[in-house]
Amino acid sequence: MVALQTEGLVKRFGALLVTDHVSLDIRPGELHAVIGPNGAGKTTLINQLSGELQPSEGRIRLDGHDIGALSVAQRARAGLLRSYQITSIFDEFSVRENATLATLGAKRNAWRFWRPMLADAAVRSAADEAIAAAGLTAQADIPAGELAYGQRRQLELAMALAAQPKFLLLDEPMAGMSVQESAAVIALLHSLKRRYTILLVEHDMDAVFSLADRITVLVYGRVLFTGTPAEIRAHPEVRAVYLGEEAD
Secondary structure, three states: OOOEEEEEEEEEEOOEEEEEEEEEEEOOOOEEEEEOOOOOOHHHHHHHHHOOOOOOEEEEEEOOEEOOOOOHHHHHHOOEEEEOOOOOOOOOOEHHHHHHHHHHHOOOOOOOOOOOHHHOHHHHHHHHHHHHHOOOHHHOOOEHHHOOHHHHHHHHHHHHHHOOOOEEEEEOOOOOOOHHHHHHHHHHHHHHEOOEEEEEEOOOHHHHHHHOOEEEEEEOOEEEEEEOHHHHHHOHHHHHHOOOOOOO
8 A cells, every 4th residue: 555656756947857757655654754965856856745846747646646736735635744834833822823723724614704713622622632742732822932943843743733634744854953852853753653654854864764664765866775774774875875884
């Protein structure tokens, strides 16, 4: 079974080939990491999956359905959400209110004007569950503007979870974090494994090898190799090209 599949995904910007016939298959419940040097095309790949960029060629399927023609919002409602760049955090709103807005945004007919947004018990429950999953229950009533940097990243993840996704795209969730903040997010992602299917792009190799079920290595926009963390560590080309080691 495949949760998300790409077939021959190509993105060109004029003469520049950024993703070069990328084919991936991510299994249900898997945490699949994509790594590669700067300029390998990782963020461009994520942008195509989320709908922010249209591929020049190729197909994207979610649960077997071609989603190439869907907008970002339509993909989100189909269950494919991109964390950390899904929406803006409203600093003056509480953590709970931010998560509730994300829950409402994911529902087609959730907006009811002249009614307090926290009045809907089902919406409030979904928001509170997402906040708990992201480890922010103690901060639920704090204005988002008062959160530390790492906690803001956790709130952005809570907002993604509040939209009740099937599939999460995480683009460098630990960027700019301290060692302690990164450790907290790694523990959080460990707790989310198997509950969600996740595609992770991340430069922190300790995090990648700790979290990933399988890893795909991109070099110059092309898939070099896909395998388990042990297979990635043992692959001579990966070690030479990306991990900076001499091949045996």
